[in-house]
Amino acid sequence: MKVNEVPQDGDILKGTPVRDVCYALDEEGKYREVISVGWDPKNDAINFAWSAINEETEKIRQDVIAGRLSPLSYHLSRLVMTPEILAQYTGFSRREVKRFCKKPEIFFKLGYDDLSKLASGLSISVEQLISLD
Amino acid sequence: MELEFEHKPAGHCENGVVRNLLKFYGVDMSEAMIFGLGSGIFFSHMPFYKMHGMPVTSFRPLPGDIFTRVTKLLGIKVKKYKFRDQQLAMEKLDEILMKGIPVGVLVGVYHLPYFPREYRFHFNAHNICVIGKDGDEYVVSDPVVIEKCRLSSNALRIVRFAKGTYPPSGRMYYISDIQGMRVLDASMVRKAILKACNRMLRIPLPMFGADGIAYLSRRIRKWERLYGKKGAALNLAQVIRMLEEIGTGGAGFRFMYSAFLQEAADILNNPRIKELSMELTEVGDKWRDFAYHSARFFKQREGEIETYDQIADKLAEIAKREKEIFTKLEREVKIG
Numbered sequence: 001m002k003v004n005e006v007p008q009d010g011d012i013l014k015g016t017p018v019r020d021v022c023y024a025l026d027e028e029g030k031y032r033e034v035i036s037v038g039w040d041p042k043n044d045a046i047n048f049a050w051s052a053i054n055e056e057t058e059k060i061r062q063d064v065i066a067g068r069l070s071p072l073s074y075h076l077s078r079l080v081m082t083p084e085i086l087a088q089y090t091g092f093s094r095r096e097v098k099r100f101c102k103k104p105e106i107f108f109k110l111g112y113d114d115l116s117k118l119a120s121g122l123s124i125s126v127e128q129l130i131s132l133d
Numbered sequence: 134m135e136l137e138f139e140h141k142p143a144g145h146c147e148n149g150v151v152r153n154l155l156k157f158y159g160v161d162m163s164e165a166m167i168f169g170l171g172s173g174i175f176f177s178h179m180p181f182y183k184m185h186g187m188p189v190t191s192f193r194p195l196p197g198d199i200f201t202r203v204t205k206l207l208g209i210k211v212k213k214y215k216f217r218d219q220q221l222a223m224e225k226l227d228e229i230l231m232k233g234i235p236v237g238v239l240v241g242v243y244h245l246p247y248f249p250r251e252y253r254f255h256f257n258a259h260n261i262c263v264i265g266k267d268g269d270e271y272v273v274s275d276p277v278v279i280e281k282c283r284l285s286s287n288a289l290r291i292v293r294f295a296k297g298t299y300p301p302s303g304r305m306y307y308i309s310d311i312q313g314m315r316v317l318d319a320s321m322v323r324k325a326i327l328k329a330c331n332r333m334l335r336i337p338l339p340m341f342g343a344d345g346i347a348y349l350s351r352r353i354r355k356w357e358r359l360y361g362k363k364g365a366a367l368n369l370a371q372v373i374r375m376l377e378e379i380g381t382g383g384a385g386f387r388f389m390y391s392a393f394l395q396e397a398a399d400i401l402n403n404p405r406i407k408e409l410s411m412e413l414t415e416v417g418d419k420w421r422d423f424a425y426h427s428a429r430f431f432k433q434r435e436g437e438i439e440t441y442d443q444i445a446d447k448l449a450e451i452a453k454r455e456k457e458i459f460t461k462l463e464r465e466v467k468i469g
Contacts (some may be wrong), residue, residue, distance in 0.1 A: 001388060001418060009397055016249040017278045021144040023165065025414065031165065031392035032159070035279075041428035045373035046251050048431035074153035080185070080243075085255060088296035122246070 001025065006025055012046060024035050037082040039065055053080060061132060070107035075122055089121035135265030140274040140281045144385050146260040147199045147396035150237045151275025153262060155237055158311045160207075169393030170206055170321065171199030172329040174386055176455075177341045178349040184298045186255060187371045190349065194332075196239055196258040196299075200306055202328070210310035215302050219294050220302035222288060226263060227405050229307060235274075236263045239304040241295020247275075247282050263289070285304035322397050323466050329390075333455065350448035353441050358394055364438065365441060366430045373424050378439045384424065387417030394462075395421040405465050409458055416454045423447045 003024045013019060020036040055075040063069040075119075076086065083097040090097070092114075100107045100118070110118075112126065113122040139156050143149025148167045155162055168174070173193060180188040197213070204211045216222035229236050242248055265272030270283045274414040282294075293303045315321075333342040340348055349372070356365035376384060394410035427444055 001414075001421065012249055012251050017247055017280060017282065018252070019277065019279055020385070021140060021142050021164075021391060022385060022393045023144060029411075031388070031395055032163070039424075041424045042373060042376075044428045044432045045370040048370045049367065049374065052363070065212060080254060082185075082255075085297045085348075088300075119300075125192070 005081040006034040009040040011043040070104040138264040143276040144237035165392035174390045208315045213306045230353045239301040240292035333459040346452035350445045353445040
């Protein structure tokens with residue numbers, strides 16, 4: 001890659017302080033460091049991963065509205081959390097977290113302390129956790 | 134308080150932390166040289182080791198390896214810690230920082246507040262350097278950020294104890310004694326290159342080194358059958374993200390190692406190594422070509438339709454070229 005070929009596709013990084021440092025050849029064939037704000041194929045890969053997550057989240061949202069799943073499962077999906085990782089953050093077992101996701105009736109019977117544990121594991125408020133915001 | 138610490142962004146987080154740390158102690162080295170001395174070039178594709186439910190593809194050694202190798206070669210003494218207790222991890226950090234010592238810490242990026250939302254996956258092998266504390270706020274030097282940034286002590290604690298695949302467990306490291314440091318010489322460069330070649334060529338498992346690239350190529354041919362159309366595209370997107378995303382960078386690493394080989398050629402006084410640097414640059418361009426063509430699968434651009442076999446062919450070619458280059462490099466360095 002030559003210095004003038006270093007991509008500057010700022011789709012994702014533009015508004016953030018994060019940048020890539022690329023190594024590219026100058027006219028004399030020596031390597032130089034060049035700061036880049038991103039590259040489209042990479043942005044596409046990231047956006048594609050997110051579009052799959054968003055699609056899945058929307059499906060789960062419909063299931064929550066229909067009462068088949070709890071709002072917790074919606075937030076897990078939206079925040080790219082897994083029952084396993086949330087279990088590690090909150091001290092619940094993975095099985096319990098899964099049950100809170102799949103059984104709305106159990107989830108809505110949880111006390112405030114348990115809900116706030118789950119909420120803080122997701123860095124959201126209890127009000128958010130029990131709703132679809 | 135804030136240490137007089139020169140923050141310079143880098144292509145790879147661990148290189149960046151190590152370079153900036155060495156600079157703090159008056160040792161001036163390029164990121165490429167750090168990367169080379171740390172034998173940082175690598176490849177692995179591990180279907181049995183998952184992140185977000187998909188196989189991990191990695192272009193780097195384990196976190197901490199570069200720091201360990203570089204300081205060992207240079208004869209610098211270091212200290213490394215890992216914690217179970219979060220409170221203790223923060224107290225120990227403060228204790229060392231207050232002695233005027235910058236501390237490298239391993240963090241997860243999921244909760245890093247200054248990262249773009251799109252980057253917040255459970256990636257737990259990011260390195261930053263803590264260089265100051267102001268009340269409840271830490272001043273940190275993150276090599277992927279242009280300027281120094283700030284993190285509340287709570288935020289720092291959370292990222293140091295991120296959960297998920299390969300949890301950082303509060304790991305931290307610093308330079309404890311620079312007295313016995315040796316000046317960079319040809320034998321160190323030679324040793325580091327041989328180590329990189331060894332790891333690229335001789336790990337007797339199919340998932341690692343140049344063979345690992347060929348292995349990924351063979352896996353890709355099966356993806357559509359194994360995971361369906363969408364699943365295959367998601368797996369490919371994951372590879373491209375690991376290839377290009379911050380702190381990993383596959384194509385970028387080929388260019389960075391080429392830059393190192395340019396410097397190494399001068400130190401070893403061997404112009405053949407400069408030629409190999411050019412060959413590796415071409416392979417870096419091939420990696421970029423692979424990423425560019427892969428992006429069509431998830432961008433659904435009109436026009437050319439490609440198959441996973443075509444993408445896999447590109448990787449097979451890369452695997453072959455890297456095997457040749459590292460074999461030649463090894464020979465060159467051994468006889469030199």
